[in-house]
Amino acid sequence: MDDPVVCLEFFSGIGGLHYGFEQSGIPGTVAMAFDMNENANTVYEHNFGLRPNNRAIDYLETADIDKYSANCWLLSPPCQPYTRGGKYLDDEDDRARGLIHLIEMLPKLRNVPRYVFLENVMNFENSQSRTRLVETLGTLGFEVNECLVSPVQMGVPNNRLRYFLIAQRRWAADDVENAARTTKYLARGADAVHKDWPFGPAVKSIDAVCAIPLSSYIDASLDAVESLRVPQSAILKRQRLEFDIVRASSAQTSTFTKSYGSRNLIGSGSLLQTRNLDVVENGFGAPERLLDLGIRFFSPKEVALLHHFPYRAADSPVADGRHYLGFPASLTQRQQLQLLGNSLNVKVVAELIRHILFA
Ligand SMILES: C[S@@+](CC[C@H](N)C(=O)[O-])C[C@H]1O[C@@H](n2cnc3c(N)ncnc32)[C@H](O)[C@@H]1O
Structure with a gap:
């Protein structure tokens, strides 16, 4: 060069x-x-x-x-x-x-x-x-x-x-x-x-062992955040489809798309199970079985980290000469997820x- x-x-x-x-x-x-x-x-x-x-x-x-x-x-x-x-x-x-x-x-x-x-x-x-x-x-x-x-x-x-x-x-x-x-x-x-x-x-296999554990990208303190919970009504609407649900112990997540975080729950990215972790369920034919599993969306921070952005929640975007990714407060969670779903x-x-x- x-x-x-x-x-x-x-x-x-x-x-x-x-x-x-x-x-x-x-x-x-x-x-x-x-x-x-x-x-x-x-x-x-x-x-x-x-x-x-x-x-x-x-x-x-x-x-x-x-x-x-x-x-x-x-x-x-x-x-x-x-x-x-x-x-x-x-x-x-x-x-x-x-x-x-x-x-x-x-x-x-x-x-x-x-x-x-x-x-x-x-x-x-x-x-x-x-x-x-x-x-x-x-x-x-x-x-x-x-x-x-x-x-x-x-x-x-x-x-x-x-x-x-x-x-x-x-x-x-x-x-x-x-x-x-x-x-x-x-x-x-x-x-x-x-x-x-x-x-x-x-x-290729969802069970395959990956080098970096999914748990290291997950912030368990977000399990209680109301805005990340998948609405029950959106779950119950999907009777004949399989949900893509992962746990912190899972090997992989699927692609997050720009629909992630909306009521379009199928094919837009993995959902995270946070309760009753011994139950493995995809909801096919009986989505009500998912209601006790603490199903939530991955947060913008977690998706950003899975996409390997140098995420930083704090307001100052530049530290140690590198650029970090933070979102201005004016953007809603859904808008942040939409932008991340479009990214790489x-x-x-x-x-x-x-x-x-x-x-
Ligand atoms: C697949 S996304 C790229 C995302 C980007 N790599 C990132 O990391 O966020 C495509 C982008 O192209 C922009 N775009 C599409 N058509 C465009 C056009 N004709 N002129 C300018 N921007 C356009 C969209 O607004 C969108 O942000």
Whole structure:
């Protein structure tokens, strides 16, 4: 690495990629962040002292980007275009426009970045958006690496299988080999995506032993907090579905989504059992059996820790030169969980940045 790393963070949310970059230990800065969600921007500013640009990324011009002389792009665009919920509309989905716009802008920039790091959901590797991104990067002389990684592969008791693209410019934009190299790479389709790399095979079973115990992420003093209790009425409404309930002794939790903490209890993330711990029950067909088990949501602090954010409840966001994650008092618990559900695992990002992007 010759020049200092200057990053731009697109679709910045609460700054998961910024924390990941910082935790990687690579010296550098994030010069600007971009996101149109005002709640996310308030949290970002609270912690980093930098107010992200709230203009829709679809409307940024080359000058808006070139002016930062950045050499590293960090991106985590919306995942809905690549999910069943979003009808797999891919690059036809309005929510993919920001990413497509950035891809189209890349060759026109005066300051084409040297490093690109992108996070998205599994299935992005099958999308037209990914083909367009890889094609553009390849043509500009980037070497591309792609992988699917879950934090459980790194001993974190939270499953969050995600797609990562890690690209570094290795050849000149006018290198005659770029086009042929890219065509060959794209011909491999999704096979080019590493499945057990670079952190080893995923731990698939919920009973598998994880290196860091779930109990170490749990704050038992929160068991009594009323706002974290799952409402009985929401439990009783679900008659024919299995609840995902874990205990502090469990090996894993499932992915926390942006619906976590709402009345949408199925598929949005694990619930925590705090009483009668000898009873193991998923409520299928008889949700009333769950009512004595002290079922609660994981708190924003616990989800943040499972995502390996450097969480800090205190008000002062900066201590010992690092940035911590705290939430301004203006955000409700549900809003905090929503933002965390949209975010990512900081430890996975840090390791990929350290070991792959800047290796
Ligand atoms: C998957 S989330 C990324 C979260 C982020 N990595 C974090 O750690 O919180 C996608 C983010 O993109 C933002 N977003 C979506 N479309 C956008 C657009 N066209 N312009 C700007 N921001 C956009 C959303 O507000 C959301 O915060």
